[in-house]
Amino acid sequence: QQTLYFSRHGESEFNVVGKIGGDAPLSPRGRLYSQCLAKHIHALKIPSLQVWTSTLQRTRATSANIQAPQQHLHELDEIFSGDCEGFTYEDLQEHFPKELALRDKEKLKYRYPRGESYIDVTQRLTPVLTQLECETNVLTVSHQAVLRCILGYFLETPPDEIPYVHVPLHTIIKITLQGFNYNMETVKMPI
Numbered sequence: 448q449q450t451l452y453f454s455r456h457g458e459s460e461f462n463v464v465g466k467i468g469g470d471a472p473l474s475p476r477g478r479l480y481s482q483c484l485a486k487h488i489h490a491l492k493i494p495s496l497q498v499w500t501s502t503l504q505r506t507r508a509t510s511a512n513i514q515a516p517q518q519h520l521h522e523l524d525e526i527f528s529g530d531c532e533g534f535t536y537e538d539l540q541e542h543f544p545k546e547l548a549l550r551d552k553e554k555l556k557y558r559y560p561r562g563e564s565y566i567d568v569t570q571r572l573t574p575v576l577t578q579l580e581c582e583t584n585v586l587t588v589s590h591q592a593v594l595r596c597i598l599g600y601f602l603e604t605p606p607d608e609i610p611y612v613h614v615p616l617h618t619i620i621k622i623t624l625q626g627f628n629y630n631m632e633t634v635k636m637p638i
C-alpha cells in the first residue's frame with residue numbers, strides 16, 4: 448500500500464487578481480494556509496515524510512513550515528502560458544480571443560504561444576510520475592494544471608477530462624493505492 452498527499456500552493460497574489468502564470472508570492476490567506484497545512488501534516492505523524500514542491504515561490508512558501516526533507520523540482524512548475532503569462536482570462540478574451548477559442552475547443556492539446564499544453568506538461572512530468580509510482584508518504588505541493596495531470600494519471604481520468612479536473616485551493620488530497628485499487632480523500636482547510 449502506498450499513500451501520496453497532494454496540495455496546491457496557498458492563495459497567491461496572482462490568484463487574488465485572477466492572473467495566470469508568473470511567480471507571485473502568497474497572499475495573507477495563502478500564508479495562513481501554509482500554517483494550517485503544516486499543522487495538519489505534523490498531526491498526522493507521517494513516517495519518513497518527504498515534501499516535493501515546484502521551484503516557484505508560492506509552493507516553496509506553502510510548504511516552508513513543514514518539518515521534513517524538501518525537494519524543489521522544475522517538473523512540478525505550473526503550465527507555462529508563454530506570451531499569455533500574467534494576463535487575466537478577461538484580458539486574454541480582449542487581446543487574444545482566437546487563442547482562447549482554440550483552447551476551449553481542444554484544451555488538452557492547446558499550446559499557449561511560446562508556452563506549453565497539458566500534453567507538454569504530462570510529458571515533462573514523466574520522471575516525477577515514475578518516481579512517485581515507487582514512493583510512499585510524499586506530499587507534492589504544486590499547481591492546478593500540474594496536479595490535474597498527476598491526479599489524472601493515478602486516478603486514470605480520461606485524457607480529455609484532465610484539463611477540467613477540479614483541484615480546489617486550500618485542500619489536502621490523500622490518495623491510497625493498492626494494486627489496481629485506489630482511494631481518494633480530501634480535507635478542506637477552514638480558511
Ligand code: G3H
Pocket residue numbers: 466467468525526590591592610
Ligand atoms: O493558472 C493556470 C491554472 O492553474 C490552469 O488553469 O488550465 O484551467 O486555465 P486552466
